[in-house]
Amino acid sequence: MAVPAEGTPCWVDAMFTDPEGARTFYGEVLGWTFGESASEFGDYTEAYANGRAVAAVVPPMPGQDTRSAWCLYFASPDAAATAEKIRAAGGEVLMEPMRVGDFGTMVLARDPGGVTFGVWQAGSHEGFGTTGEPGAYCWAEIYTRDPGAADRFFPAVFPYRGRRMVEESMDFKVFDIDDDIVLGRMAMTKEFPPEVPPYINVYFAVADCDAAVAKATELGGTVECGPMDTPFGRFATLTDPQGAAFSVINLQAAKGDLPAWSEES
Template sequence: MTEAPESAGPNGRAHTRYTPGTPCWVSLMVHGMAATQAFYGELFGWEFEPGPHQLGPYVRALLDGQEVAGIGQLPPDRHLPIAWTPYLASDDVDLTAESVRLCGGTLGVGPLDAGEAGRLAIGSDPSGAVFGIWQAREHLGTGAAGAPGTPAWNELLTFEAASVAKFYEALFGYEERPVALAGFDCVTLCLDGRPVAGIHGVGHALPRDRGPHWLTYFEVADADTALERLAGLGGHVLTAARDTPHGRVATVTDPEGARFALIQSSR
């Protein structure tokens, strides 16, 4: 984790509307919808509501009535890596999607409408890491932050940070802030002086079956307790909990193999 995330507003509420370039939503496409909902419901205390139906079988995860994430179903014949995907806010998804192409990225889905919720596209950066773009209408994005069970941070794990950082900077005008850690290839992406996401170059330490990918951190009250619960629910621990300047962190997967991180933030 390259930088502490922005703090939430009063009562853990996030922004009403996200600045373009800010991660505003995370979504997961899986094969077993019911089993996945049961896993994350037990792990994070999420409840679920269906929709938008334009995305096929899809549910929104709620925590204390606030939307925090989405889970959708992959078609049976689609054998894609199961992965959490962050969505970056945009005021014009069509223009941003065109910029993805012009800057050397690839567009995989859309732009397309998700009913009255908003408009989206899914692309990949020049290194192959997948991310989404979200233009909000009725659905503004993640509605809570700072509380256990909410997304806390998004970090790109890639071969080398500087070159791919230029791609994202061209899309959203991020300011780059190098992280002063000896031996670490890290860049923090900032908007208006505040950190919104990180890029971590790890070279050949990338998983062979994944390649460059975005990693979402979810807040937990106690990292060690959450790891025990996760293992009991069929998840897997990839890196044991360790203390960092930003809190206690562990990297894990859910039963279908989606990687994510747990963080017990420093208070």
Template structure:
């Protein structure tokens, strides 16, 4: 595969990862829920594995040091051609770079940042590792959405980072932006106003495709996780918001086009 074939347009969500305290237990949970197998990944920041389906990489899970008490949450990574330049832009536009930029062995170069509202995200400059290698199957990331208080200001931040075309939903009571690259929707920003949970603040939400939302939600509970919002119909399919046993929140969805 040529470099041109695997390059992802800057700003495209390309990977998701999770840092937890109990790596083995977390592998067991996601392995049972999504059918992932696990293989070692770069160890610069500690023990780290990549979840795979049929040998193709889907997502990363790392282990936090025992003395680190950070929020347990899935992190969305956005593709970049130059992690250092993007990190400089993040800082100049009012965001914060908390980790990196640093090399992840031969896999690529990355940084962990937060936007001006505090929502954490990653940037990934691919080398050997190009990101999530499967789309559309059970257990694969299908969408990423920023949940924030309001979209107008933070939308300008993301526009400054990448060459997004921003498509607003015009409504008196609905604050929603779709981010497009080369005419294709790649992510969204959802302003929820006072409904934003104080204990979480602004955050990126990962949506994982499932074959059966109701069955997957029941399995989450059986495996020690929690169903935060029961399965419900939406314009994009049947979805539920759930959390794993350590509290990492994500959405499961059977897409409307399945």
């Protein structure tokens, strides 16, 4: 695949205290296979769907006590310049631009509402080998308790245009790059316990949502929402045995009318 446009989600990874357990869980639920661990890069291990790179898992660094969570990376032609935009927009750079061999340059950051994300300037590793296919990334949504801050911050850092869903019962917005919808933004309601931090929920495509949910619960995962039918597909939100939230969706099982959107803002 070609290097994605600036601001496009291009990669996901997660830290697990039990990486072998994570490989077993996601291998069973999403059909992933795994490459060799790169010891020179902290035992970083890529996951594959049908032979194409779709994600990675890695153990925490020694002494690091990190809650397991999927981290979404956004493409950038210049990671250092994006880091400066993050600061200028009121965000926090958690890790300064760091070159990762000849693979590329990464940044870790947090928006003003507490949402952690990554930035990736591609080198030899351009990002996802495929998207939208079973086992691969297909969508993501920012879950935040400060939607106004997210709505200001992300279009200031990336070339986004926002559109709000015309549905009074839900504060949901999408960000576009040109004619492509690339990211959602959902306001967290009181239904979310206060101990749940703001985060980006990553969706992986599956051929059968219910079967994926059944396998996940069999292996110790927890169902947080669904399965349910939507105009975008049948989906469910899960938490894996190590506490990382994610969603699975069958894009071929869409039901109902697509929502209306406000004018771009």
